[in-house]
Amino acid sequence: MTPASHQHEHQQTDADHDHDQAEILDLDAEVLAEHTASITAWLPVEAAPLHIVDLGSGTGAGTLALLRRFPGAEVTAVDTSAAHLHRLLAKAESEGVAxxxxxxxxxxxxxxxxxxxxDLVWASASMHHMADPDRILRQVHDTLAPGGLFAVVELAGFPRFLPADAPAERPGLEDRCHAALDRHHAEHMPHRGADWGPKLTAAGFTVEGERTITVNLGPPHTEAVGRYALSSLRRIRSGVAETLAAEDLAALDRLLDTDGPHGILRRDDLTVRTERTVWAARARRA
Known part of the structure; x- marks a missing residue:
């Protein structure tokens, strides 16, 4: 393979990853919109913020939810992906808030x-990706206006969708996939699942609230939930395929086969089950 073709392949892989990730982020925003709105409504702001920063904004779920909650604000959306930011701006345009x-x-x-x-910094499902999150927390503290608020939202991994006895030929498959993914993440993302309260305090914040949102939707489920389950399990497969038993991998592939009779899109028993925890922390006042 020539260097040019290798570079093209690498760029194509990055583009595919961005597209797959954007699809999951968009579906997450659609399916869990009410839960995100409940978090923004809970934030203990002292006055409506005029300037908000969304760290790790993705395709804009947080940015747009915050603008619905605080319609007079301006949001600076920060992300590593140009494709995600482009998609975010298209959504903002469609909602009239570009x-x-x-x-x-x-x-x-x-x-x-x-x-x-x-006045407000929001970081949803982004802090655990940081190589040195303690440094980022200190930087956020120093960036915020005195008395400003920092909201850290973290997820309990990918949601679960299948009943415990599914699929019939490999009951418990989803739990085994999640266990394998947890082992993978423990090695590559050591801050995933961290308790951010003590870390926020160490960075100079006063933690003013912590709340866990439990999600349990359906059945019956919407068409978006089926696509959300399909996209999520595809991403999980990419991380655990090499460690799954052959029988589990074959069962997972049958679920992911959109043309097959046992594909996940054909099931009517899907639910969306997960948790999200939010910490609200106040920066020191001047």
Whole structure:
């Protein structure tokens, strides 16, 4: 393989990953919109923020939910992916709020961009991706306006969708897939599942609230839930295929076969089960 063809293949892989990730983020935003709205409604803001920063904004679930909650605000959306930010701006345009959104493409592990002095910083499912999250927490504290609020939202991994006795030929398959993925993440993302309360305190914040949102939707389920389950299990497969038993991998592939009779899109017993925890932390006042 020539260097040019290798580079093209690498770029294609990155593009495919961005597309797959964007699809999951969009479906997550659609399926869990009410839960995200309940988190933004709970935030203990003292006054409606005028400048919000969304760290690791993805395709805009948090950005748009925050603008619905605080319609007078402007949001700076920060993400490493140009494709995600482009998709975010298209969504903002369709909702008539593009003029209130600024995007910044940046890798926070390599440097901190000029983000102004926001009143509220939101980080949903992004802090555990940071190489040195304690440094990022201190940077957020120093960036916030005095008395500003930092909301850290973390997920309990990918949602679960299948009943415990499914599929019939390999009951418990989803739990085994999640266990394998947890082992993979423990090696590659050591901060996933962290208790962010003590870390926020160590960075100079006062934690003013912590709340866990339990999600349990359906059945019956919407068409979006089926696509959400399909996209999520595809991503899980990409991380655990090499460690699953052959029988489990074959059963998983039958679920992912959109043309087969046992595909997950044909099931009428799907639910969306997960948890999200949010910490609200106040920066020191001047």
């Amino acid at each position: 003029g209130q959104v600024r995007t910044v493409q940046a890798d926070l592990d390599t440097g901190w961009p000029d983000l102004g002095t926001p």
